[in-house]
Amino acid sequence: MPKTDKPQSLLGFDYGLKQIGVANGQTITSSAQGLTILSAVDGIPDWSAVEKLLKEWKPDLVVVGLPLNMDDSESELSARARKFARRLQGRFSVDVEMVDERLTSREAKTLGREQGSNDITKIDHIAAALILQSWLDCPTIGTAP
Numbered sequence: 001m002p003k004t005d006k007p008q009s010l011l012g013f014d015y016g017l018k019q020i021g022v023a024n025g026q027t028i029t030s031s032a033q034g035l036t037i038l039s040a041v042d043g044i045p046d047w048s049a050v051e052k053l054l055k056e057w058k059p060d061l062v063v064v065g066l067p068l069n070m071d072d073s074e075s076e077l078s079a080r081a082r083k084f085a086r087r088l089q090g091r092f093s094v095d096v097e098m099v100d101e102r103l104t105s106r107e108a109k110t111l112g113r114e115q116g117s118n119d120i121t122k123i124d125h126i127a128a129a130l131i132l133q134s135w136l137d138c139p140t141i142g143t144a145p
Contacts, residue, residue, distance in 0.1 A: 008060040011035075011053065012132030013088075014101065014124045015064060015081040017043045021124025024057055025132045032132035034125030043080050047091065054092050062094050063142065065101030065131040085145035097142030101131050 007028045014021035020040050025032030036053070038045045054062075064085040067077045082098065089096045135142055 006060075009058060010061050010063060010132060010135070011057055011059040012063045012128045012135070013065065013084070014128040014131055015043070015067070015077075015084050016040065016124060017077075017080075019122075019124045020045050020084075021126070021128035022053060023125060023128035023132045024059075025129070025136055027136065030136045032129040032136060034129045037122060037124045043084065045084075050088070051092065054094065059094065062088055062096045063132050063135045064088070064096060064098050064145070065127070066098040066143070068100055068102055070102065082145045089145060096145055097135065098145050099131050099135050099142055101127070 007026060010025045010027070010032070012023040012025065012032060014023075018040055020038045022035045022038060023032050024035045038049050062085075064081060066081055067075060069075055085096045085098055088094060
């Protein structure tokens with residue numbers, strides 16, 4: 001159930017230090033799909049590539065995965081993902097929400113294998129779709145960066 005009655009376009013990000021997965025989705029069918037994988041250097045993407053995606057897809061909301069430990073505590077990567085989310089918000093004036101992403105990489109690897117992928121290091125866009133799908137399934141789970 002979307003947060004508004006108006007159909008929404010969304011982008012989801014699976015933040016990582018070397019790769020950032022990107023997915024797109026929308027609330028009409030409540031579905032998400034993997035889009036691309038951006039390269040990152042120590043967690044810093046090519047911001048012009050991010051800007052190009054935002055201009056192309058014009059999302060009403062951006063969802064960023066929050067990597068939590070299994071005991072609900074935050075890690076160093078959690079802080080970096082939050083920083084990435086705040087930078088998206090600040091640089092591009094987009095609404096951003098964070099979503100717990102625990103176990104999405106494991107599930108994405110399984111899905112990648114099932115889809116016949118020979119390179120399971122390139123599954124970040126699938127993980128981004130899983131993160132975005134979890135928001136679409138339950139929009140109230142999103143939190144501020």
